[in-house]
Amino acid sequence: MVEDTLNIEELRSKIGIDWEPVVCNIEKGMIQRFAQAIDDPNPLWQDEEYARRSRYGSIIAPPTFIQTVGWDQFEKQFQLQVAPLLSGGRLNGGVELEYYQPVRPGDTITVITKIADVRERQGKRMGKMVFVTFEKTYKNQTQELIAKCRQIAIWYQIGAEHD
């Protein structure tokens, strides 16, 4: 796969270009489902009465919720922009999140994604790999910055990892 230098060059040419913004309306049920999926009983995420008396004044989302906002749309954009250029298996390499404001039910969040970096690396166990870093910016309905996120996706050669 990664022998295909032309594709890597094409991917590099997309660095720094903003993708089409994705707009998401945050519903209370999304936050509750998220809290239940991670099995986190913190009442700030689900108990409206408790949350109202907290310093936030309402339910807020667990901090890692933000990285899932617009994920399905991200996947669609990703399938168009990135997936055709790379083959092999894909893994999540890591994430860096910076928080500025909590997410609340009723928020309208706009996500803008761009490719920030493309690197090739020779892995110890997994052979030649491609690391693509995505940078996402999240703003709310009043254009306040909510969070920034850098995610690294790794492509690996199938069959190389169990040598």
Add this chain to the structure above:
Amino acid sequence: MTEQLYYEDIVAGSEIPPVVKQATTRQLVMWAGASGDYHEIHYDKDFAQSRGLPGVIIHGQLAGSFLGQLITDWMGEQGSLRKLTCSYRGMNFPGEVITCKGKVSKKYVEDGEHCVECSLWVENPQGEKTVLGMAIVTLPTRG
């Protein structure tokens, strides 16, 4: 909820009370639905194996969210999470008992805010660190 943690309560090296998790395949499906991440390596064993993986693996973001809980449980309602990073170094599998741990690396005052930097990690049953993370939080003071 546990008692509020204050900046004065901790020193470099202070340990964060661990959070233990055992994700089932059911939980992975709940995560897929809640997050919108339908990558088949997290629920389709045949697909995962066709991708060279030993089986279905836990979403990195789910393991990262466990670290998120570790830190929000510890810092309490008056604490604020400013930064969280996770680097996925190994795979976690459904059914495994995994333990989220952390400790304080340093504390400092910046722009009038009382900041604490912590190192975080997820340990698998073999004691291997499969996720390495870092968090910066701000805490209230007793002053």
